[in-house]
């Protein structure tokens with residue numbers, strides 16, 4: 001498949017043809033990405049899943065594709081169109097959520113928090129290296145004793161010293177930490193109530209990490225438990241424009257639709273796997289795709305995909321600068337995803353439990369989406385509070 005191949009960037013589950021909004025240059029770039037993923041990445045995913053090894057080596061070739069900074073897909077200010085960024089995430093997640101996290105945890109999450117939270121000097125010094133994966137990082141917020149209540153419960157402490165800062169604390173579930181040169185650590189300032197963020201070199205004295213084992217979702221991404229004991233960090237490595245949890249939320253705003261694009265990509269991947277299977281698997285002397293109950297599942301999936309993509313495109317092209325609508329996005333994306341991947345799994349029957357048939361990976365990974373970046377329930381509480389003015393977080 002080449003960039004010029006008109007079949008190259010078809011999305012069979014996208015009946016409303018949202019991908020038609022992409023420019024020719026963007027389609028060409030995404031076509032290259034798909035060809036690369038099909039050829040070099042998809043074939044290694046079953047082994048990566050089974051062995052729970054993280055295929056970090058896929059990141060450098062993805063960086064070489066210049067998906068973020070190729071002149072053909074950026075404007076005068078060096079930014080890509082948001083809709084292209086969305087389809088880039090979708091394309092990665094359509095292959096596997098782990099691929100999207102391995103790439104997007106760097107150029108999406110880490111880069112965005114640095115860009116939105118750093119001073120102009122910090123951004124100028126680091127951004128090119130981040131895009132090229134020469135400076136890698138991950139985002140470390142969650143703690144063992146504080147998941148859903150982290151906004152009010154950050155226990156990791158930052159103490160000011162004459163020469164900089166000293167960090168002490170414990171972070172948990174941190175994706176990509178073991179393959180990152182830097183940890184973006186969120187901590188509370190001792191003796192004050194500021195929430196600060198530090199880009200801490202992973203090799204700093206006082207940092208130790210262990211991979212969380214026996215994980216049944218996103219097995220090809222390592223999540224780490226991280227201990228920080230008297231870790232010294234220079235003031236220049238504190239992100240200058242983050243001083244509160246609201247600043248963290250602000251830095252994340254442009255990233256919020258990402259969860260919807262990941263959900264859409266996973267649903268498209270699961271749908272394609274399911275319909276391919278249903279077209280060839282014969283029972284009662286005919287392809288199972290010809291049975292009404294199977295068609296019902298396929299149609300429900302495509303309807304879910306249409307709803308998810310409509311939400312993704314709308315919120316990407318018309319962003320709402322608040323802290324409530326992202327929560328609504330998250331819970332709709334998680335619900336639609338959970339239903340679609342379960343339907344795909346059902347269609348593939350017993351084979352649906354086998355990793356090479358793809359659907360079980362989407363099924364298991366949907367559970368990670370359901371929980372990370374705030375559980376579906378916590379996001380429901382955020383929307384509920386906004387609607388009623390009454391917080392139901394605590395009794």
Ligand SMILES: Cc1cc2nc3c(=O)[nH]c(=O)nc-3n(C[C@H](O)[C@H](O)[C@H](O)COP(=O)(O)OP(=O)(O)OC[C@H]3O[C@@H](n4cnc5c(N)ncnc54)[C@H](O)[C@@H]3O)c2cc1C
Nearest residue numbers: 139140141142147148173174175368372373374375377393
């Ligand atoms: C695969 C994966 C990757 C992750 N990657 C990262 C990462 O890179 N960086 C990072 O910082 N974090 C990461 N996380 C952490 C993630 O954000 C947390 O798991 C999440 O915020 C939930 O916290 P918890 O797991 O401690 O659950 P808890 O907060 O212990 O919640 C347990 C259950 O109780 C419910 N609950 C809690 N409070 C209430 C309430 N008031 N009312 C009703 N229900 C409630 C929750 O919804 C949930 O169902 C990751 C998690 C996973 C699973």
